[in-house]
Amino acid sequence: MRATRPNDDEEVDVQRVYVHGTAVSSSWADGSASLTDLIFRCVRRALDDARMPVGDLEAVVLAAHDLVDGRSLTNMITAPAAAAFLKDETRLGDDGAAAFVLGDARIRSGSVRTCLVAAWGRASEGPADDIARALFDPFTTRPLGMTEIGVSGLRASRALIEHPEYAEHRAAAATRRGEVEGAAGRIPAAAWPLRDTELPIWGDVVSAVVLSSEPGPVEVLGAGMSTEPFELGDRDLTGLPALRSAGEQALREARRSIDEVDVLEIDALTMFDEALALEAVGATGSGRGMEALALDPRLDPAGARSVGYCAPAMGLTRIARAVQRVREGDGALALASGSSVVAAQTQAAVVLGRAEGHDTTHGRSCR
Amino acid sequence: MPRTGHGLAVAGVGQTPYRRRHEGSTPELVGQAVREALADAGLTARDVDIVVGGFAPDGLAGENCPDKRFLPAACAIGRWSMRINTGGTTGIAAAYAAMDLLEAGRGDVAVVVGVERMAQANSVPAVFNSIFDPIYERDTGLSTISMGALRATRMMARWGYAREVWAQVAERNFDNASRNPLAQIRTPYGAEDVLRSRMIAWPVTQLDACPVSEGVCAVVIVRSERFEGSGRPLAHVRGRASVSDTYNMGDRVHRPIGNLEDMITLSRSAERAYAQAGISDARQAQVVEIHAPFTHAETMAYGPLRLCDAPDGPDLVRSGFGRWGTETVINPSGGPQAANPVGATALIRLAECAQQVMGSAGERQVPGARVAVATGQGGANQFSTCTVLSA
Amino acid sequence: MSSTPVPPDGDAAADGSTTDPVAEPVTIQGHWDFGYTYFAGASASRFFNELRLNQRIMGTHCPTCDRVLVPARGFCDACYVEIDEWREVGTEGTLDSFTILTTSFPGLPEPPTVVGYVTLDGASTALLNAVHGIDLHDFDEAGALLLTQPRVRVVFSDKCEGRITDFAFELVAADA
Structure with missing residues (x-):
């Protein structure tokens, strides 16, 4: 099936792309499984969900970080666990949503018909805070002990200055995120003004999505990406311009407006980041992001937090959850996004829509 | 499709x-x-x-x-x-x-x-040890050098390769690098220099291996x-393919569909890229840039690229095939032996091929270069790519 | 090259550094030391426990491709199925591939040593470990011997601790 998409001034003839299966696995320090065991089990479930034999899979796009995995060239060891055996495989050292966008491109261009996208991070194996510190420039910010949570603290204090309303709704937003069993010892060191209930809970997370050019239950209607400067001082920390641009591109390609979106899965490290991100994609007005986290029915903050957090798995996890929510009838049109390391320097957004004429409970067309 | x-x-x-x-x-x-x-x-x-x-x-x-x-x-x-x-x-x-x-x-x-x-x-070798499986293999002290040498000894046992054959490959790469101002090693080492250089992991010597770059x-x-009609030269991408294999080298030792030194990832990539480009073998190219961090690894690619049947590799080297001034020049840049910056090296192979078919390779320009083949190789010799460019 | 600093030609300070702020390249020392706790998972745990407790080498059998994978693992990456059929394999086998490590590198075992892939009797795959007891006075001679793909046997350490280093290989013919 072909489609055209706007490319600024002209229409480009491209293949349409559908999601046939997803799986997300969440655990913590499960001694019965090696990293490759965790990856194998989750990818196997996604293929089963798509009812796709591994022999039908043509390409694999992965997202993983060497340092998170404690394997200095991780996909050398981990790619075969993600069904890459004698396949066309590549790996991003970047967020899983960017991997999804590349997997989508591989089908959209007509070069392959099927593609698996997988992303993971196992926070229980390595020192998450030390790894986050190593992200920063050794000459400038690293000596200050800066971490990703630290940047989020900078963002949160700025947000409280710009949006006094945030203070009013933050307790309710945290309550809606809910308690997670066994979270003790899995919460990163806080940075003022952030509170423990506003932080992510480290997790062992694997996500997998099966894409195909054959019609399936959910269609990828649009995608967008953008990139911010590296230097924190050069950035608009609360305006999140890369996310704003990525979301706009994805909606424009889908020929939809944000008002039509009824499922939101916007990736962000802490609750303040997420509130600002909701404003950046236009899901709510300026200053109303925290209130949306507390009340907006398009969001599922408890579900998002309970999965746990580990880069670079989270963007693809949000996309997989958006697909699942559309299939479960939460809505017909979803916007999902993923943010990269170093304080969301790169953002990718996708618009996903329920495809007509498909049984949404499983991956196979019901014609 | x-x-x-x-x-x-x-x-x-x-x-x-x-x-x-x-x-x-x-x-x-x-x-x-x-x-x-x-x-x-x-x-x-x-x-x-x-x-x-x-x-x-x-x-x-x-x-x-x-x-x-x-x-x-x-x-x-x-x-x-x-x-x-x-x-x-x-x-x-x-x-x-x-x-x-x-x-x-x-x-x-x-x-x-x-x-x-x-x-x-x-x-660098200690970092390269940490790429191996921490559960079953890292404790053995494996590094990328020993990983390569474990294949070299199989090529000696199976196809009759000898250290002297690989030294000739090094000599040709260093000769080519002497014409490349970007190359890190521009000394035209001869085969004798290679054989006399320090043994790192038998049979691989220092000059059989790539430098730190x-x-x-x-x-x-x-x-x-x-960009058609702009009047600027373009290097058209005529074919490209990428294939990954299992990590486990031990699983490939006896594998009927292709064992450790058969490099089926490269033969499958080349087969697909050649079919897209409409060529049958790399002898139809005037330039072949082989991404191989060791001399033996370069010769391991000859069969998959259809430069010769794999058992004939030692004879192909002895014939002087691939030298400067012949119809198909292998590694006019000098190849990874002259410089191997890991994150860039496979792109350098593409860049060299592009410059050759665009006619902008300067002193190392291969006369009449129209078709060029570039390979990429990585992981536990498990990731391969093959790209065909033409003017 | 615009990025290459101009060679310092300014006055040298008393401590030997130059006083030219444009020319002097700055470096700082860093460390890259991150601790990890790797989970071996159920299959490798059993493999290591069998080494430690019973001095046995175990593989898992894939019913789809009928291979006995050694060392044991929980899934077959070629067939992409979970596997859990356990097989004990022999403690003798063939040295399929080897190298002699001859140069010292920080953080790696002190040379000269031999490592090789050995296919144990009853296994479909080869596993990597050290090969002990080889005369390494002349590397080319040692290499010529090992190129004959000789038979080797497993020798366990006196004290097994559940690591791959609990055993090594030695030539069967050495004491024949």
Whole structure:
């Protein structure tokens, strides 16, 4: 099936792309499984969900970080666990949503018909805070002990200055995120003004999505990406311009407006980041992001937090959850996004829509 | 659906020289190479839609996700960008990601940049030990050198390779590098020098192996229909393919479909890329750039690239095939033996082929180069790519 | 090259550094030392426990491709199925591939040593470990001997601790 998409001034003839299966696995320090065991089990479930034999899979796009995995060239060891055996495989050292966008491109261009996208991070194996510190420039910010949570603290204090309303709704937003069993010892060191209930809970997370050019239950209607400067001082920390641009591109390609979106899965490290991100994609007005986290029915903050957090798995996890929510009838049109390391320097957004004429409970067309 | 390979072209190349150590910061080096590549393509930063960075592995530089620091110097701000890391194939895998995005209509112009800062590591072999499986294999002290040597001894037992044969390969690569001002090693070492150099992991000597290298390679890739008639040379992408294998080398020792030294990932990649390009073997190319960090690894690629049947490899070397001045020149750049910046090296193979078919290779220009084949190789000899370019 | 600093030609300070702020390249020392706790998972745990407790080498059998994978693992990456059929394999086998490590590198075992892939009797795959007891006075001579793909046997350490280093290989013919 072909489609055209706007490319600024002209229409480009491209293949349409559908999601046939997803799986997300969440655990913590499960001694019965090696990293490759965790990856194998989750990818196997996604293929089963798509009812796709591994022999039908043509390409694999992965997202993983060497340092998170404690394997200095991780996909050398981990790619075969993600069904890459004698396949066309590549790996991003970047967020899983960017991997999804590349997997989508591989089908959209007509070069392959099927593609698996997988992303993971196992926070229980390595020192998450030390790894986050190593992200920063050794000459400038690293000596200050800066971490990703630290940047989020900078963002949160700025947000409280710009949006006094945030203070009013933050307790309710945290309550809606809910308690997670066994979270003790899995919460990163806080940075003022952030509170423990506003932080992510480290997790062992694997996500997998099966894409195909054959019609399936959910269609990828649009995608967008953008990139911010590296230097924190050069950035608009609360305006999140890369996310704003990525979301706009994805909606424009889908020929939809944000008002039509009824499922939101916007990736962000802490609750303040997420509130600002909701404003950046236009899901709510300026200053109303925290209130949306507390009340907006398009969001599922408890579900998002309970999965746990580990880069670079989270963007693809949000996309997989958006697909699942559309299939479960939460809505017909979803916007999902993923943010990269170093304080969301790169953002990718996708618009996903329920495809007509498909049984949404499983991956196979019901014609 | 077979990929046609039409519609994309390399339009510009920019490279820093390759050296053991660069003193400039990574963003400085990246900016320099990218500006040179855009100028070579007749484009400016405003024309760029997509930026893909390659860097591998993070541990060699001692920086976690260093792409975030250097991609802005490659025009990434406000644009689509991503970072690829697939070990030795990183540079070409980054180019393939850019090609996929261009073919999907995500833009018309992509900048691909492959970067290496491995001299920042105090012990490169120790970092290379940490790429191996921490559960079953890392404790044995395996490194990329011993990993290569474990294949070399099988090639000796199976196909009659000898250290003297591989020394001739090194001699040809060093001879070619003497014409390449970007090369790190420009001393024309002879076969005797190679045999006498320090034994690292028998049968691999220091001059059979690649050096520790730093540098940046930038390539501009475009949707060619937008640039036809511009009068500027283009290196058209006629075919490309990538295949990955199991990590477990022990699983490949007895594998009937292709064992450890058969490199089925490269033979399958070459088969697909050749079919797209309409060629039958690499002898139809005037330039072949083989990404092989060791002399034995270069000869392991001859069979898969259909330069000869694998058992005839030693005779092919002895015949002088591939030398400067012959019909098909192997590694006119000098190849990875003359410089092997890991995150850039597979992209350098593509850049060299592009410059050769565009006629801009300077002193090392192979006369009449029209078709060129570039390979990429990485992981536990498990990731392969093959790209065919033509004028 | 615009990024290459101009060679320092300014005055040298008393401590030997130059006083030219444009020319002097700055470096800082860093460390890259991150601790990890790797989970071996159920299959490798059993493999290591069998080494430690019973001095047995175990593989898992894939019913789809009928291979006995050694060392044991929980899934077959070629067939992409979970596997859990356990097989004990022999403690003798063939040295399929080897190298002699001859140069010292920080953080790696002190040379000269031999490592090799050995296919144990009853296994479909080869596993990597050290090969002990080889005369390494002349590397080319040692290499010529090992190129004959000789038979080797497993020798366990006196004290097994559940690591791959609990055993090594030695030539069967050495004491024949």
